[in-house]
Amino acid sequence: MRKPLVAGNWKMNGSRESNNTLIKGIVDRSSQVANVEVLVCPSFVYIAEVAKQLDGSTVFFGSQDVAKEEVGAYTGEVSVGMLKDIGCTYAIVGHSERRALFGDTDHIVAQKFAAAQNGGIKPVLCVGELLEERESGQTEAVVERQLQAVVDLVGISALENSVVAYEPVWAIGTGKTASPQQAQDVHAFIRSWISKEDAAVAEKVRILYGGSVKAANAKELFSQTDIDGGLIGGASLAADEFISICEAAG
Numbered sequence: 314m315r316k317p318l319v320a321g322n323w324k325m326n327g328s329r330e331s332n333n334t335l336i337k338g339i340v341d342r343s344s345q346v347a348n349v350e351v352l353v354c355p356s357f358v359y360i361a362e363v364a365k366q367l368d369g370s371t372v373f374f375g376s377q378d379v380a381k382e383e384v385g386a387y388t389g390e391v392s393v394g395m396l397k398d399i400g401c402t403y404a405i406v407g408h409s410e411r412r413a414l415f416g417d418t419d420h421i422v423a424q425k426f427a428a429a430q431n432g433g434i435k436p437v438l439c440v441g442e443l444l445e446e447r448e449s450g451q452t453e454a455v456v457e458r459q460l461q462a463v464v465d466l467v468g469i470s471a472l473e474n475s476v477v478a479y480e481p482v483w484a485i486g487t488g489k490t491a492s493p494q495q496a497q498d499v500h501a502f503i504r505s506w507i508s509k510e511d512a513a514v515a516e517k518v519r520i521l522y523g524g525s526v527k528a529a530n531a532k533e534l535f536s537q538t539d540i541d542g543g544l545i546g547g548a549s550l551a552a553d554e555f556i557s558i559c560e561a562a563g
């Protein structure tokens with residue numbers, strides 16, 4: 314059995330004050346959530362403080378990105394060693410915003426995946442197609458290309474200790490969720506693609522859905538066979554809504 318995971322990607326949102334309220338709200342209600350791993354990914358600058366606030370709770374924390382290099386003259390970057398040092402357990406890599414706006418190519422994403430894993434942090438690898446790619450029937454080819462870049466670098470077995478997040482780019486922050494069937498179809502494709510190389514890994518790896526998930530649509534999405542939780546953007550910024558989504562995964 315794969316334990317569901319619901320991860321909040323706070324993106325470039327928050328302040329000390331609003332994070333404090335949000336974390337308090339999540340921790341206060343986290344006992345409502347059974348058999349689900351709950352993860353929050355604040356901006357780098359706030360992770361350490363959020364970590365302190367989460368001390369003693371069951372909520373995990375992670376980062377939204379990680380450097381592909383280990384250490385040295387890389388101004389502005391944050392290494393996996395630093396993230397590990399402050400207790401992060403997960404790092405998102407290859408989010409579509411990083412791919413589209415910050416030059417994260419498939420190969421760079423694969424390098425970040427490898428860096429996270431080598432440093433003892435579980436990568437949450439985001440994959441997903443643009444609207445025009447879906448409309449021209451390329452969804453599977455795009456997702457396959459993104460996965461292949463990682464497998465080429467680290468091998469299929471590395472996926473076992475990672476999480477994949479399928480996030481159709483057209484559904485991110487747009488209010489347009491993939492239908493449960495559309496999402497399930499791609500999740501099943503991803504699992505069968507991994508299974509061709511290693512059935513045991515495919516059975517174990519958690520595949521999250523992301524893209525306009527909210528409390529109102531979470532249950533139906535999470536009830537699909539191959540959907541093992543969610544990567545939540547906007548709706549992770551309000552404790553009640555986020556906890557309701559977490560409950561829907563249980």
Ligand code: PGA
Nearest residue numbers: 485486524525545546547
């Ligand atoms: P959204 O973002 O839930 O706001 O659509 C999801 C994500 O980008 O991870």
